[in-house]
Amino acid sequence: MSxxxxxxxxxxxxxxxxxxxxxxxxxMREIGDLGVLRRSQGLAAxxxxxxxxxxxxxxxxxxxxxxxxxxxxxxWADVSVVGPAxxxxxxxxxxxxxxxxxxxxxxxxxWAAVVFVAAGVALLAM
Amino acid sequence: MSFRKYLVLGAVAVFAASGDxxxxxxxxxxxxxxxxxxxxxxxxxxxxxxxxxILLLICFFATYLTALSWADLTYVLxxxxxxxxxxxxxxxxxxxxxxxxxxWIGIALVTLGVGFVAGGPERTTxxxxxxxxxxxxxxxxxxxxxx
Numbered sequence: 506m507s508x509x510x511x512x513x514x515x516x517x518x519x520x521x522x523x524x525x526x527x528x529x530x531x532x533m534r535e536i537g538d539l540g541v542l543r544r545s546q547g548l549a550a551x552x553x554x555x556x557x558x559x560x561x562x563x564x565x566x567x568x569x570x571x572x573x574x575x576x577x578x579x580x581w582a583d584v585s586v587v588g589p590a591x592x593x594x595x596x597x598x599x600x601x602x603x604x605x606x607x608x609x610x611x612x613x614x615x616w617a618a619v620v621f622v623a624a625g626v627a628l629l630a631m
Numbered sequence: 632m633s634f635r636k637y638l639v640l641g642a643v644a645v646f647a648a649s650g651d652x653x654x655x656x657x658x659x660x661x662x663x664x665x666x667x668x669x670x671x672x673x674x675x676x677x678x679x680x681x682x683x684x685i686l687l688l689i690c691f692f693a694t695y696l697t698a699l700s701w702a703d704l705t706y707v708l709x710x711x712x713x714x715x716x717x718x719x720x721x722x723x724x725x726x727x728x729x730x731x732x733x734x735w736i737g738i739a740l741v742t743l744g745v746g747f748v749a750g751g752p753e754r755t756t757x758x759x760x761x762x763x764x765x766x767x768x769x770x771x772x773x774x775x776x777x778x
Contacts, residue, residue, distance in 0.1 A: 526704060529699060530704035533696055534700070538701045540701075542700075596712075600708075603703065609705050610755035612755075614750075622745065625736075625739070626737065628740065629719055
């Protein structure tokens with residue numbers, strides 16, 4: 506399979522994984538501190554709140570798409586390319602998306618952390 | 632940030648790494664699985680290592696969601712990336728995989744990144760509907776973390 510197809514696959518993995526992470530983070534922020542909720546309403550209420558949250562469920566759908574894009578891309582290209590490339594690019598894409606969509610304050614310190622972790626993961630997974 | 636929260640972040644990393652290592656150990660018993668050989672994948676689901684791995688990954692997901700309920704995504708992801716380091720160490724010790732110099736450099740970079748983010752504030756956004764006293768706390772933390 507061509508390099509273009511491989512990078513198209515990696516792009517699909519990164520975009521789906523990032524969409525899934527952002528939606529889940531947004532859902533959990535909306536629900537609020539799970540520890541506080543569990544102490545006041547019990548574990549069953551926590552599970553119900555999470556499992557019936559539309560954003561959480563949409564996040565799960567994107568994560569599933571990401572998983573299948575990974576499986577398909579792995580059948581075209583080596584895991585030593587697809588694994589590190591998608592894991593480290595997802596770190597960077599998540600930081601950008603969290604800044605733009607979740608309005609998180611991504612300080613220079615956090616950018617540095619994201620870049621170091623992404624580079625480290627790329628080296629580890631190769 | 633309280634000790635309990637650091638404990639949750641630590642648990643995310645430990646569950647992620649041990650879950651993946653159990654899956655990897657279990658799949659060794661089966662060899663390569665292809666789409667033409669789906670029955671092999673179903674047999675894998677009965678392997679004790681795979682079952683343990685799945686249980687650990689369910690624990691990972693529960694602790695990961697708990698962490699996201701009080702911390703930013705750009706805090707949780709780098710802070711729990713220490714799981715990649717744990718995974719490399721477990722792979723070396725338990726699965727006897729070779730950890731090359733390049734991987735050790737990767738481990739050092741991930742550790743550095745985790746150290747950078749873990750010392751900062753865990754929440755930098757204001758919530759309208761937070762019911763507990765976490766809003767004041769996270770804002771005090773955010774102000775303190777910004778130099």
